[in-house]
Amino acid sequence: MEKFVELSAKACPLLLSNLNTDQILPARYLKWPRSKGLGAVLFQDLRFDGDGHEREDFPLNQSRWQGAKILLAGRNFGGGSSREAAVYSLYDYGFRCVIAPSFGDIFAQNAVKNGLLTAVVSETDVADLAAAVSSDPGRPINVDLVQQVIVCGNRTYAFDVDPVSRNQLINGWDDVDLTESHRDRIAAFRTEHQVRRPWVMPAKA
């Protein structure tokens, strides 16, 4: 997994609330392998109308937001389905950080496993950031995960991130390797758990 320590990049505002994973990546693309290019169908039904034409009012279709690596989003971003492909889609499109007032729990877990930072700020702060970048779309903002701050022009915004996720992103930890280091304790736990509670094992059907 790629580490995330600090990022200076263009930020694209998309302040709709409840942008669930069905909106991020519609279900019909879930059978695609990642190699088929999930970034190309990010927000597909919001980006395109029923005839496949780009919706001009959708930010990702506007030239000023091309190359953005940070997404400014509304409340409850990524709620709904557990589809990790929604994270692949954002990441493969080029996003490395989503800033929003709140995130769906499973989405936030999936994001950290893939090197995508979910930074939590207040509704006021995300609206502020959106207004600032909209007045000067070329201007990058800086996200510093070590200091947990976002710097936009001469303003600094603190953000929240789960300390476990922060550790994992900064260190680029691989969960499986980490788990392996506890192999003996897992084996001991398994034995004790199943002896003490024999009912946890499925009976012979």
Add this chain to the structure above:
Amino acid sequence: MSASLTLIDKLWRMHEIVRREDGASLLWVDRHYVHEGSFHAFSQMKARDRTIAEPELTFGVADHYVPTRGRSGPIANPEIAAMVRNFEANVAESHIVAFGLRDPRQGIVHVVGPEQGLTLPGLLIVCGDSHTSTHGAFGAYAFGIGASEVAHVLMTQTLWQKKPKRMHIVVDGTAAAGIGAKDIALAIIAHVGADGAQGHAIEFAGGAIRALSMEGRMTLCNMSIEAGGRCGLIAPDATTFTYLKERPYTPKGNDFDRAVEAWSALASDPDATFDREVTLNADIIAPIVTWGTTPDDALPIDGYAPDPAREANPVRAKYLRDALEYMAIAPGKKLTEITIDRVFIGSCTNSRIEDLRAAAAVLAGRASKVPGLVSPGSSMVKRQAEEEGLDRIFRNSGLEWAESGCSMCVGINGDMVLPGERCASTTNRNFRGRQGPGARTHLMSPAMVAAAAVSGHLADVRPLLAGRKT
């Protein structure tokens, strides 16, 4: 004397292997359910040149992509056929017991797990599907995970997690005739909001919850995720134990009795405290429908669609305008005047035998004014419904009786609501395009879907039940 604990505290403690300084704990997983959509995880495992850690604790079910019609022949759509083939190859290679397309036990994973007795109180259960919260109805700690976590469980049978906060939702009183678990669930979601339970494990309690059957409890816990909850939980009781007795994978004979003894201790201590308390009174819950594009856009059937002009908050007003525009509903429209094009009865939320009986009680002797599909929660539920003659009631009313799968809830097997169509649905998500691009979904209980079917518009089921056995 140890401090008082809630049910989730007890379940957490039973499964915690290691706790890190930063607050993450490594938890043991008792059951892992996989489905066709788990292919990313199998690929990740293979890419690391690893094999499955505990095949006997892993079970596979084909549900997301399986066709609900024409199962005797080969699957017509080559992409869907490839998904099912890939699933079969993955489970075979990992020696996982699986209920595949033609297995008589096949169905939706969240129906099949409990039905087979694989889901038990006190277990930690995960699946790469957000509605895994369903299994909490048995007093299990059950939650949905993404592909990377599925891969981690396949390889290690463990998972790194941070302990959720604790939320207590107490529903007292008695639900009136015609009011089901779905109405209670939608009332709760409307009350706390679609993200109101984020980061929390929800324990449901109170007289109205105790009165629910296991089917009803599963519906309620299933919908916990639609309030943003990490999981839903109900302490096991006699209703739970009666449901579980003599299911294929539950402990047998004396082992069952000993298990019941252990399971009976799985309850929050009387003086345990929660991070958040919510109370509702079931006496005043009416049949509920959603009008908008998130599950908290839910109102009693005798209400009116919101009017953005009366909304003071400009952000909320814009949301209401957008949602009403997508749903093609005029501001302030009376909900019972909203006409529908189609109905769907199915999904992990509302497709169990009790759900089918509730819908059939309304449909019996009546014709549906719109086309519709009924997809039972499992092939076992389908057989039972046929033995009870429910399939004939659905067919005679003009609805299609199909095989079991996720079907029109998520639309990835090809069962879709057409663009612009309005569907009264027993499912869990009224998101834009959820049932197909441009589809408009109204969520409600099976009885309310049946009422909408025979009326041709959203309708109150209560008058339609007069003089009928429910």
